[in-house]
Amino acid sequence: MSDKQHLYLVDGSAYIFRAYHRLPPLTNPEGTPVGAVYGYTTMLWKLAEELHKANGPTHLAVILDKASKSFRNDIYEDYKANRPPPPEDLVPQFPLIRDATRAFSLPCIEEEGLEADDIIASYARAATRKGWDVTIVSSDKDLMQLVGTCAENKDDPEFPGGGCVDMLDTMKNQRIGPEEVADKFGVPPEKVGDVLALMGDSVDNIPGIFGVGPKTATKLIQEHGSLAAALDAAPDMKKSKLKERLLEGREMAELSRILVALKEDAPLPMPMEDFRLNEIPPQPLIDFLSTHGFSSLLKRVEAGTGSPARPTELNPAKADRDKEAAPSSPEGNRQPLPDMPAVDRSAYICVQDEATLEDWIARAFAAREIAVDTETSALDAMGADLTGISLAIGPNEACYIPLGHGGSDMFAEKPAQVPLERAVALLKPLLESDAVLKVGQNIKYDINVLARHDIALAPIEDTMVLSFDLDAGRSEQGIGGGHGMDELSERHLGHTTMKFKDVCGTGKKAIPFGEVPLDKATEYAAEDADVTWRLYQHLRPRLAAESGTRIYERVDRPLIPVVAGMEREGIRVDRDALARLSQEFSERIAGLEKDIHEIAGEEFTIGSPKQLGAILFDKMGYKGGRKGKSGQYSTDQAILEKLAAQDAPIANKVLEWRQLAKLKSTYTDALQAAINPRTNRVHTSYSLVGAQTGRLSSTDPNLQNIPIRTDIGRQIRKAFVPEKGNVLLAADYSQIELRLAAHMADVPPLKEAFDKGEDIHARTAEELFGTVDRDTRARAKTINFAILYGISRWGLAGRLGVEADEAQAMIDRYFERFPGIQRYIVRTLEEVREKGFSETLFGRKTWFPRIGSKNQNERQGSERAAINAPIQGTCADIIKRAMARMMPALTEAGLGHVRMLLQVHDELVFELPESDVKAASTVIERIMGEAALPAVSLDVPLAVEIGTGASWDDAH
DNA sequence: TCGTTCACG
């Protein structure tokens, strides 16, 4: 063996992320998640075993990221700003990485202000300069810049041979040398930095050049030789998108080049000679492995099969820094509102006695406008218990009233609190007083919590709904659709709120809010009320200024208590019927599975599109082609149906298997689990801000997608039943979106057909094709829907199974027969481009910030959505208006006991005594049919179809 | 977490 030294540099931080996603979520005997640590440990093990082997390590060190900020943030403050926080069950594993490294008696290097990549680069350079070889254990593309022979040393007699750098991906067990890098990037390693600078990196938030991806970046560097040359050549390129982008993005690319460059001259925290890898002392390793229950590795140590050992001293000073606090999130630096002091959590009061509570109630009455927030033991308003209430009456004037704190530890003393009953009795007049406005963030939740204590919270305002009515579509999608309090606070107040998880923890270690110490609970809860109060002051004036008053006051705000009531009602489901279905589906699934495996000739996971694709197209040789950027075969319904038509018996079996598996997991199993034990009914939760168009959405469980289109699926609908003596009544708007399109786009022939109660698709077929038969009617129906969704010739062609030319001809014909439709589309798009938003007949706005995007896909997607939004949104407005008026109208007719249970976009479901069906139907039909009036007078009638029965299915 | 698939309007 030669004397050549070989330094292994392990990129520990990057490794653990990959290990986390690759390995199952193991926990150690104490319940701490250790899956990623296990992966890391086995990797070190493997590397240690390589000692003494040819090309194995003589020296080894683990390099870790110290903190999230580095010198790159000084150059570009948004560097890594897009990084999502690490998963919660990974966080506790970070310190364990150091424990594991120490258990192997290996050095662990980390340095403030430097990323692991920079430390690795600096060691690699220093080592190659001495003629050592270096292997970087990582698969990070940034590090690929370092791969290769260190040319500068090659001819230097002092360092015979020069040092080589390669990389090792231990997960794929793959060496990455210059050729592999060239394969991946199309350029040699020393030019990888130029390519990276052009393409950017969304995860690290390296800007790169917009619209330039890996392919284009590679091509540019190949052609011009370097980033600088490519940028210099831009002015002489022929006119193209790319040229514009290069000219526009020059600065960003140059900045990116600096960001992706690795720092190769950082001071080395420890001489690399100290990284010498020796036999590993067994005891620390044994201790570590047994603590975490890694028994198979433990056995191998004890059997003496693994013991390289001790390098130099560890770095004991670093151990103390393990528990470094997470870096605080970047403070939003927007101005606070004028005349409002900054949020000061120390000003909040914890109310623990009656006298103080009475004082706050008196002040709240005087304030006339207060924010209210309830804290509960869990997230589900129907199942959770009240833990406390906070009130805010002005900026920093907020209190928290604990009502259910302590109690889980029976030996600990409960904190002093006003007894729940007493507090509720004192607060009720305030919370129900017409003279005091109660503002909440998602106040529907608080309404439902308080309703269980016989408090009818009113009158109300909701900052979440306000934000939605002003800004729907403006922000990125996310939890709360961009209307969550933390986001709103950041955006409008420039204030970073305390996060629930910082107070209660997350995952297994999470504690209920009632176990949070009162000082901390007060800071958190009172801040929520304070921030809500401030947001209201900020958002409410915008309503009038931005013409949002109409939709908020006339449609959305009145709906809040109505939807809250529907959620509290819930709907009964027949548990036994669902259990029988689950059983039946299980058996049929098992049978199909057997058949499918038999036909395939092997066992595989049918639910894995990847495996299924491999079986169908690789093994069995059916034609079907690749699809999607993942390079995976598509196996969706349309493809399988094509295969079935090609006489592939396996396809039908898979289709049936899919259907049954879906129905079982999503419906028959899940719905049984969703039955509330207190009420014995299923209570969905509606989101008022869930869909950008103004529709509601339904979650936990979603009751807006219960099957209806197939017989087997309808079995599930049969399990939705009334209480004994009652029936379910379903009232549907018939063809409401087409009716609205006919009105809004002014299409006389369609309006006339609706007026006369004709079959609208038949009428369309008549207009388009001159004849009506099954085929032309079906085509006309498809086209009608295509219009509502923003048509494209390719989309229509795909649906109709014709060529794009033919589809285009039909579209042309449609526009010719119904010129109003084309005018509507043009007008709508012009308006959206000009103003940035679309509007419904009732003034609901939906913003389309990407309508002017340079990205064709993005832009056209926005255009289609913008064509659809006014129609879908107007439909949502209309049924919302009907819902808000429904119970008062029924009550006036002496039918106050009729219960409105569900909304499914164009349908309302009620439960009522059979004897009231006739009277109630009259009221329901009238309220729904007249819902647009008096604000809007439609040119088409709104037809309502009503059915009743002993189940939701029977009601259709 | 992401992509795929599929349930609904």
Add this chain to the structure above:
DNA sequence: GACGTACGTGAACGAG
């Protein structure tokens, strides 16, 4: 120059 192509949702699952 290729790609993916109808609008709006939510849930489950496999894979990395």
